[in-house]
Amino acid sequence: MSAHPRLSLNQATIKHASLADAIAATKAAGISSIGLWREPVAAVGLDEAARQLADSGLRFSSLCRGGFLTATDATARRAAIDENRRAIDETATLAAAGAEGSVAALVLVVGGVPEGSRDLIGARSRVADALTELAPHAEASGVQLAIEPLHPMYVSDRAVVSTLGQALDLARPFPASVVGVVVDSFHVFWDPAVLEQIERAGAEGRIASYQVCDWKTPLPADVLLARHYPGDGVVDFATLTQAVERAGYTGDIEVEIFNADVWATDWTEAAIRTAASFDAAVTPHLPAVVPA
Amino acid sequence: MSAHPRLSLNQATIKHASLADAIAATKAAGISSIGLWREPVAAVGLDEAARQLADSGLRFSSLCRGGFLTATDATARRAAIDENRRAIDETATLAAAGAEGSVAALVLVVGGVPEGSRDLIGARSRVADALTELAPHAEASGVQLAIEPLHPMYVSDRAVVSTLGQALDLARPFPASVVGVVVDSFHVFWDPAVLEQIERAGAEGRIASYQVCDWKTPLPADVLLARHYPGDGVVDFATLTQAVERAGYTGDIEVEIFNADVWATDWTEAAIRTAASFDAAVTPHLPAVVPA
Numbered sequence: 001m002s003a004h005p006r007l008s009l010n011q012a013t014i015k016h017a018s019l020a021d022a023i024a025a026t027k028a029a030g031i032s033s034i035g036l037w038r039e040p041v042a043a044v045g046l047d048e049a050a051r052q053l054a055d056s057g058l059r060f061s062s063l064c065r066g067g068f069l070t071a072t073d074a075t076a077r078r079a080a081i082d083e084n085r086r087a088i089d090e091t092a093t094l095a096a097a098g099a100e101g102s103v104a105a106l107v108l109v110v111g112g113v114p115e116g117s118r119d120l121i122g123a124r125s126r127v128a129d130a131l132t133e134l135a136p137h138a139e140a141s142g143v144q145l146a147i148e149p150l151h152p153m154y155v156s157d158r159a160v161v162s163t164l165g166q167a168l169d170l171a172r173p174f175p176a177s178v179v180g181v182v183v184d185s186f187h188v189f190w191d192p193a194v195l196e197q198i199e200r201a202g203a204e205g206r207i208a209s210y211q212v213c214d215w216k217t218p219l220p221a222d223v224l225l226a227r228h229y230p231g232d233g234v235v236d237f238a239t240l241t242q243a244v245e246r247a248g249y250t251g252d253i254e255v256e257i258f259n260a261d262v263w264a265t266d267w268t269e270a271a272i273r274t275a276a277s278f279d280a281a282v283t284p285h286l287p288a289v290v291p292a
Numbered sequence: 293m294s295a296h297p298r299l300s301l302n303q304a305t306i307k308h309a310s311l312a313d314a315i316a317a318t319k320a321a322g323i324s325s326i327g328l329w330r331e332p333v334a335a336v337g338l339d340e341a342a343r344q345l346a347d348s349g350l351r352f353s354s355l356c357r358g359g360f361l362t363a364t365d366a367t368a369r370r371a372a373i374d375e376n377r378r379a380i381d382e383t384a385t386l387a388a389a390g391a392e393g394s395v396a397a398l399v400l401v402v403g404g405v406p407e408g409s410r411d412l413i414g415a416r417s418r419v420a421d422a423l424t425e426l427a428p429h430a431e432a433s434g435v436q437l438a439i440e441p442l443h444p445m446y447v448s449d450r451a452v453v454s455t456l457g458q459a460l461d462l463a464r465p466f467p468a469s470v471v472g473v474v475v476d477s478f479h480v481f482w483d484p485a486v487l488e489q490i491e492r493a494g495a496e497g498r499i500a501s502y503q504v505c506d507w508k509t510p511l512p513a514d515v516l517l518a519r520h521y522p523g524d525g526v527v528d529f530a531t532l533t534q535a536v537e538r539a540g541y542t543g544d545i546e547v548e549i550f551n552a553d554v555w556a557t558d559w560t561e562a563a564i565r566t567a568a569s570f571d572a573a574v575t576p577h578l579p580a581v582v583p584a
Contacts, residue, residue: 118528124484153445155482156526157509166484190447192416192458217449221513234448236410 003275004283008033008061010211010256011040013274014267019044021267023056029271033059033101033252035209036094038087046090050097060098061252062105062146062182062209063091069130070111070123070160080111081130085137092141103251105146105208106138107182112157123160128170131179139178146208147171148182151190153223164188164197171206180208183244184256186215186227189235195243202247210244211254212237212282220260227257229273231281241285253282295567296575300325300353302503302548303332305566306559311336313559315348321563325351325393325544327501328386330379338382342389352390353544354397354438354474354501355383361422362403362415362452373422376400377429384433395543397438397500398430399474404449415452420462423471431470438500439463440474443482445515456480456489463498472500475536476548478507478519481527487535494539502536503546504529504574512552519549521565523573533577545574 009026011017011034017025019040026034034053041049041063053060066087071077087106095104110127113120131145138145147167150159161167164181171179181201188194201207216233219226230237255274262270301318303309303326309317311332318326326345333341333355345352358379363369379398387396402419405412423437430437439459442451453459456473463471473493480486493499506525511518522529547566554562 113526118526120481120526120528121531151444152482153443153511153515156507161484162482163484189412190444190454192453192455192461215448219445219515223445223511223515234405234410234412236412239413 002030003032004278004286005032005289006251006253006286007031007275007278008035008059008252008254009271009274010035010062010064010254011037012064013255013257013262014270015258015263017267019049019052023052023058025267025271026058027056028268029275031271031275033061035062035064035254035256036060037064038090041090041094046093050093053094054097057099059100059252060094060102061254062103062107063087063094065107065109066145067108068111069108069127070114072114072117072126077126081133084130084134088134088138088141088143091143095143103208104143105180106143107146107148107209109148109150110159110161112155112160120155120160127160131170131174135174135178139175144177144208145179146182147179148184149187151187163191163193164201165193168197168201168204168206176205180206182209182211183207184211185235185237185240186213189215189240195239198240198243198247202244202249207244207247207249209251209254210249211256212278213255213257225258225260227259229257229262229277230255231277237281238285241282245286253278294322295324296570296578297324297581298543298545298578299323299567299570300327300351300544300546301563301566302327302354302356302546303329304356305547305549305554306562307550307555309559311341311344315344315350317559317563318350319348320560321567323563323567325353327354327356327546327548328352329356330382333382333386338385342385345386346389349391351392351544352386352394353546354395354399355379355386357399357401358437359400360403361419362406364406364409364418369418373425376422376426380426380430380433380435383435387435395500396435397472398435399438399440399501401440401442402451402453404447404452412447412452419452423462423466427466427470431467436469436500437471438474439471440476441479443479455483455485456493457485460489460493460496460498463496468497472498474501474503475499476503477527477529477532478505481507481532487531490532490535490539494536494541499536499539499541501543501546502541503548504570505547505549517550517552519551521549521554521569522547523569529573530577533574537578545570
């Protein structure tokens with residue numbers, strides 16, 4: 001079995017799998033790249049995780065996630081910066097352990113409005129300040145900080161960055177190799193400016209990752225778990241994927257699904273289903289793969 | 293009891309009240325203006341509704357709602373245009389029946405992506421076409437079509453217009469007296485461009501209505517019912533209200549809340565609570581009222 005060569009399985013899609021099980025499921029589905037999360041990496045320790053990744057022969061497409069940079073309290077703020085420095089180090093180690101074509105990208109979910117605050121504008125400016133603090137360490141480590149705009153329904157409790165344009169504005173002071181953006185179909189498909197901002201992201205060389213999953217309504221009771229396999233909802237993957245391709249992105253494309261039903265599936269089955277949905281909904285809009 | 297003179301109670305806040313009961317609750321709370329919905333107006337008939345409104349001495353601040361203009365099917369599309377023409381006529385009648393200062397504004401919730409379609413861009417262009425069809429009748433009737441951008445979590449099933457900037461782009465071909473926009477705090481507070489777009493809306497003379505209610509998480513299972521009294525959530529009413537004022541808006545400010553708990557409250561109590569929450573969260577950011 002062989003999946004599309006640019007497909008990467010983001011580990012969140014099989015959230016309850018250990019790192020070893022996630023790697024096994026990814027390989028069993030013929031997928032050649034994996035996006036990791038910090039928690040399952042920490043569960044086995046970074047060195048062991050890097051060893052498992054190296055042994056797997058898989059590419060590493062990103063680490064999720066840094067961020068949560070909006071605290072007002074000085075101690076909490078310092079702790080967040082330190083945590084992100086560790087995440088940068090982990091990203092560098094894992095990218096070095098992955099197969100050729102691995103990418104040292106740390107996905108940043110920037111954080112919401114602190115409890116009791118209504119100051120969205122202030123929270124955003126603290127994100128900008130934190131990027132300035134983190135950028136030198138990222139640059140020295142060869143890691144790209146990848147700002148992920150999240151759907152505006154998460155603005156108050158998860159990410160005060162809601163659009164690709166806003167993420168690019170935040171990235172502007174930094175070299176593209178140090179601060180990029182994530183284009184996640186679920187989070188940005190609704191944006192009337194999405195196509196021009198994808199073009200801009202490409203022109204600036206800042207597309208760190210293209211992630212695909214689908215949107216459909218009604219939303220589940222927990223809106224964090226509202227994502228679906230590509231093709232199961234209303235996202236126009238033709239238009240988005242072609243825009244990302246035209247923008248010059250040639251890297252891995254992650255499928256990242258938060259969905260209780262998907263999480264309840266056998267991991268290998270979920271990985272196989274991921275590859276099949278990708279082939280049906282995304283592959284037709286990618287350049288033809290020339291057999292090796 | 294007397295509420296802020298610019299406060300208007302949008303009838304959706306006391307959804308299950310008849311028109312007569314809604315008028316009585318509004319007056320009992322000392323509120324001097326009301327925003328009506330088509331269904332309770334239709335329940336008594338337009339003429340009777342206009343008579344009740346005229347007898348009440350209340351101003352009329354808007355009619356909810358027209359829109360749902362995204363159908364692809366020619367018959368459904370024609371039916372939607374016809375329905376909106378009737379809504380324009382109702383708006384003109386009700387505005388004429390309201391007290392001095394009434395506003396002939398028809399709020400448009402433009403509609404989502406039709407069932408089975410993924411063509412968001414096409415749906416948006418059908419909204420533009422429908423505005424072109426409706427504008428002459430609105431102009432002849434002295435009615436302003438008020439495009440309401442809805443929060444992007446409603447983009448697929450309710451409104452393919454998600455930002456104020458997008459609404460203003462749609463309005464651009466038409467005179468401001470014919471096509472305006474609604475600034476609803478719940479729908480636009482998250483937008484990184486909201487302050488500049490409020491300024492633009494004011495400069496173009498297109499703010500048809502300023503509506504206030506609050507956002508907080510977790511969202512309820514039915515995300516349509518996620519609105520709260522001003523002050524109960526994270527919306528920064530100081531910044532938004534000052535921006536709307538600076539933009540030159542001097543009209544009524546509606547409180548429109550979709551919330552199962554609010555709907556379960558006694559109507560007069562809900563109206564009184566509305567006035568109190570407005571006084572606490574919004575009034576401090578409005579110019580001082582000079583006693584008559």
